[in-house]
Amino acid sequence: MDIILYVIIFLIGIFFGSFYTLAVYRIPKGEDITHTHSYCPNCKHKLGILDLIPVFSYIFLGGKCRYCKQKIRPRYFILEILSGIFFVTVFYIMGINYENLNLNAILNFGFFVLYFTFIVLFAGIDSEYRKINKPVLMYGVIISLIYIVYLCIIDFASIYRYGIYLFLFIILLLIDTIYIKKKAIDSYPIDILISIIIMLVFTSKYIVINSIITTLIAIAIYLLIEKLKNIKSKRKKTKKEANYEISIGLYLSITNILFYVLLFAMCEF
Numbered sequence: 466m467d468i469i470l471y472v473i474i475f476l477i478g479i480f481f482g483s484f485y486t487l488a489v490y491r492i493p494k495g496e497d498i499t500h501t502h503s504y505c506p507n508c509k510h511k512l513g514i515l516d517l518i519p520v521f522s523y524i525f526l527g528g529k530c531r532y533c534k535q536k537i538r539p540r541y542f543i544l545e546i547l548s549g550i551f552f553v554t555v556f557y558i559m560g561i562n563y564e565n566l567n568l569n570a571i572l573n574f575g576f577f578v579l580y581f582t583f584i585v586l587f588a589g590i591d592s593e594y595r596k597i598n599k600p601v602l603m604y605g606v607i608i609s610l611i612y613i614v615y616l617c618i619i620d621f622a623s624i625y626r627y628g629i630y631l632f633l634f635i636i637l638l639l640i641d642t643i644y645i646k647k648k649a650i651d652s653y654p655i656d657i658l659i660s661i662i663i664m665l666v667f668t669s670k671y672i673v674i675n676s677i678i679t680t681l682i683a684i685a686i687y688l689l690i691e692k693l694k695n696i697k698s699k700r701k702k703t704k705k706e707a708n709y710e711i712s713i714g715l716y717l718s719i720t721n722i723l724f725y726v727l728l729f730a731m732c733e734f
């Protein structure tokens with residue numbers, strides 16, 4: 466019976482994967498993520514429902530556009546498959562199976578999916594634009610608040626800890642909206658701090674500390690390599706390179722998810 470459960474989770478995973486690729490592409494452009502029609506980038510033909518089924522459309526159409534036979538890049542197909550595999554992996558390491566499948570288990574997995582959706586959109590947009598998308602950040606804050614309420618209902622012991630997170634959310638959001646708008650400063654550092662609080666709500670503080678340390682090491686290595694490259698070649702730097710604009714959110718997200726899975730897997734086995 467478990468195999469059916471895994472197949473369902475895999476299918477949910479590839480649908481979310483499909484949504485992620487679409488959302489990371491559309492949200493920064495301010496495009497609608499639910500209503501605007503998708504179209505073939507080559508022949509501009511509107512895609513029907515049969516062309517848009519994640520993974521399966523790609524397989525049945527042989528990786529080509531139904532209308533102009535142009536090859537479709539396998540990038541999205543691969544990302545959707547990876548998303549499916551990742552969902553199954555998390556479901557597995559959470560130890561959910563057909564026997565213990567109850568409301569609590571479903572809610573736990575559901576909250577993970579909500580959190581993972583935040584992480585993917587947050588990291589995806591940061592890596593493309595080196596910018597934290599405000600609506601995505603707000604989504605992260607809102608699901609954090611819902612999760613805190615849920616946790617307080619099932620476990621009152623940690624209400625103090627979540628009180629601190631709530632307090633930090635309010636302070637940072639106030640700085641973000643009032644102070645930074647007034648002075649027109651780059652809100653990137655504050656947005657990163659807000660995202661760290663979201664990570665603290667959904668994963669443990671050990672995971673977050675580990676991902677911050679790993680991120681700092683990764684950035685230090687990156688800057689060192691850049692320095693060495695600059696010494697070797699005297700070429701002009703682009704504006705982005707000159708300011709050392711690093712997508713910190715991307716590093717934090719990757720390490721956060723890696724440590725999350727790793728810790729879960731270690732507790733399980």
Ligand SMILES: [Zn+2]
Pocket residue numbers: 505506507508509510530531532533534535
């Ligand atoms: Zn086409």
